[in-house]
Amino acid sequence: MSQNGKPSGLFKNLSAKIAAIPMVLTALVVFVGCTVWTIVFSFTNSRLLPRADWVGLAQYERLWGTRRWLISIENLLIYGSLMLILSLVLGFLLAALIDQKIRFEDGFRTIFLYPYALSFIVTGLVWQWVLNPEFGIQNVVRSLGFGNFTFDPLYNPNLVLYGVLVAGLWHGSGLVMCLMLAGLRGIDEDVWKATKVDGIPTWKTYIFVVIPMMRPVFVTTLVLVTSGIIKLYDLIIAQTGGGPGLASEVPAKFVFDAMFVSQNLAQGFAASTMMLVAVTFIIIPWAYLEFGGKKNG
Amino acid sequence: MADTVIRTQHASHAHAAGPRPRPIFSRRNIIIYGVLIVLALYYLLPIYVMVVTSLKGMPEIRVGNIFAPPVEITFAPWVKAWSSVCTGLNCDGLSRGFLNSLKITVPSVFFSIAVASVNGYALSMWRFKGANVLFTILIIGAFIPYQVMIYPIVVLLREIGLYGELSGLVLVHTVFGMPILTLLFRNYFSSVPEELFKAARVDGAGFRTIYFKIMLPMALPIFVVAVILQTTAIWNDFLFGAIYTRPENYPMTVQLNNIVNSVTGVKEYNVNMAATLLSGIVPLSIYLISGKLFVRGIAAGAVKG
Structure with missing residues (x-):
């Protein structure tokens, strides 16, 4: 300016x-x-079509009394926290391994990132097939002689989120790897030389020197992954359809179904407004950190 | 040959001065490559299973193991998935979705990049009043869950008569591609030395001239990156395609999901996997061909922001 x-x-x-x-x-x-x-x-009584028939906070009261919505929130929290932690850990691990001046670096990187080029629909459908108990991993292990082996995450309400998580990680961890690798490559060789001279072991250098230096990369990755998690929809549709029962319902699907399937527009508006509130709580601190303190740069 | 053997034996006995050569099978290498290979298997397994399943006949799938290579290779599932599998009333296979996706992706990529590159240029070089506020709204907009905006957009598209049409979906993609692409271009143009811009201004070049004569040619690599990012993103979109188009205009992803997750009829897993592969081929080939540019795009767009 x-x-x-x-x-x-x-x-x-x-x-x-x-x-x-x-x-x-x-x-x-x-x-x-x-x-x-x-x-x-979201403050109206709209059902099939939007109508300006004001009902105050009634839609929100109803929303928070709906079991399916509560389950959706819980599912997203479980999936989201696991996805966030595991994709950061796996992504960083991959990046750190690739950064060891290995051979076939391009080959490995291509393999780890290619799922990110595929759609969530493709991802969900493939993992639905691999995890299919009748033909997939369960069947293969059983045919090896373990007749009682059960592995049917997509048909077990207690495990279905982990089944989705396997697919989600497969799809998204390559992106995290890429961001982390760019961060690692941005660190001056001299830092490594200095810690070598001081005899600090590699893992300690990573944890106490390199990772703190990569703070901006971590913040960006965190925000990217989180906003992706809140949008989680396609993967669920393709892989589980929200089932079994309500076990893998997520807020985005709740909104879609309220608006376009069950003709309950205002419930959809109220639910999506709640999603917006949740996102706001993530963005405001981040925006404050990123832009608020940037007056000097 | 014998000479080298003797020399290496000699070297391992004598502790000569200088840096110790790192043997290929050191413990460190075994751990690194071991972990990498195990992880690579996790990433490669699904695509292997997809390919193998799509080449088997249904009887073989029922008795066999999904990881086993096909005994009798058949391309019938691919043919069926492409040209005759049914979705709803249409029985012309995924070829319909493929064409729709093409008709959606090409104009969407063009318009979104055209608009966003001008945005990024205007924001970084011209810094008009309100530019920062506008850019902030745009970036925050990227984080608003789509669910908050999808219904009012239905109303808007209905008003202008584009609801259900391919052109309506193109408009939606142009709008939602704007934040990330504008960020990408703004960051790129911000890194251009200011002297260049000032010199052009002194020489009397205006907004358009500077864009077309100086910035556009210079930014070609970032345009390629943007094309790669947008093509994969729009080709892979499901939500907007499902909401803003009629069934005969459904993009490939929506059609694919309807084929595989339909509850009627006998499940033909080989056809399903062939269909899944077919709709993954376009983004996958873009990824494999563009290679490092794809990677650079992700890194440039995210890390510098």
């Missing part, structure tokens, strides 16, 4: 302002407008 010290009139940078019109429309009409619209209509 500082180099534009001259007083700026309405017609200053006019072409730039004209070029920014699509961006303005997107930001104001879609991101602000549509969000406000949904929040406003």
Whole structure:
């Protein structure tokens, strides 16, 4: 901003302002407008069509009394925390291994990242097939002579989230690896040389020197992975359809079903507003950290 | 040959000065490569199973093991998945979804990148009043769950008569691709030396000239990265395709899910896997061909932000 010290009139940078019109429309009409619209209509009694029939907080009361919604929230919390931790650990491990000046580095990297190029639908369908008890891993182990072996995560309400987690990690950990690897490569060789000279073991260097230096990479990864988790929808649709029973329902699916299947629009609006509230609690601290403290840079 | 054997024996006995050569089968290497290979198996297993299953006949699948290679290779499941498997009333296979996805992806990629590159350029070089606020809204918008915005967009598209049409979906993809792509281009253009921009301004070049004559040619690599990112993202989209199009316009992902997860009829796992592979081929080939650019795109877009 500082180099534009001259007083700026309405017609200053006019072409730039004209070029920014699509961006303005997107930001104001879609991101602000549509969000406000949904929040406003979550206070109505809309069912098949949106109607301005105000009912106050009734939709929210009903939402928090709905078992399916509570299960969805719980599922997302379990899946989300595991996914966050495991994808960071696995991603960092992969990146650290690849960073050891290994042979076939490109080959390994290609293998670890290719699932990220595939859609969640493909991911869900493949893992549905691999985890299929009748033909998949369970059947293979049984045919090896372990007749009682049971491994049917997608058909067991207590295990289904872990079945989804296996697929989610398969899909997303390559991305984390990539980000971490970029972070690791950005660290000065001299840091490594200095710790070598001081005789600090490699693992200690990673934990006490390298990881703290990679804070921005970790923050970015955390935000990316978290926003991906909250959007979790396609994978569930393809892999489990929310089942067995309600065991793998997630908020995004609750919203979709309320709006487009059970014609209960306002419930969908209320539920999506709650999702927005949840995201806000993640974004505000992050935005504060990233942009608030950046005045000097 | 004998000479080298003697020399290595000699070397291992004598503790000569200088750095110790690292043997290939050191404990460190065995651990590193061992872990890498085990993890690689986890990543490779599904695609192997997909390929193998899609080449078997149903009788072989029923009696056999999903990891076993096919005894009798058949391409019938691929043919069926492409041209004759039914979804709802349409029995023309995934070829319909493939064409739809193509018709959706190509214009969406073009428009989203065209808009976002101009955005990024305007935001980083021209810094008009309100630019920072606008950019902040845009970036925050990237984190708003889609669920909050999907219904009002249905209403908007209905108003302008594009609901259910392919062009409506293209518009939606252009809008939702904007935050990440604008960020990508803004970061790139911010790294361009300011002197270059100032020199062009002094020479009298305006907004458009600088964009087309200087920035566009210079930013070609980042355009390639953007094309790769957007093509895979839009090809793989499911949610928007399912909401904003009619059944005959469904993109490949939606059609694929309807085929595999349909509750009617006998499950033909080989056809399902062939269909799954078919819809994964486009993003997978982009990934394999673009290689390091794909990687660079992810890293550049995320780490510098």
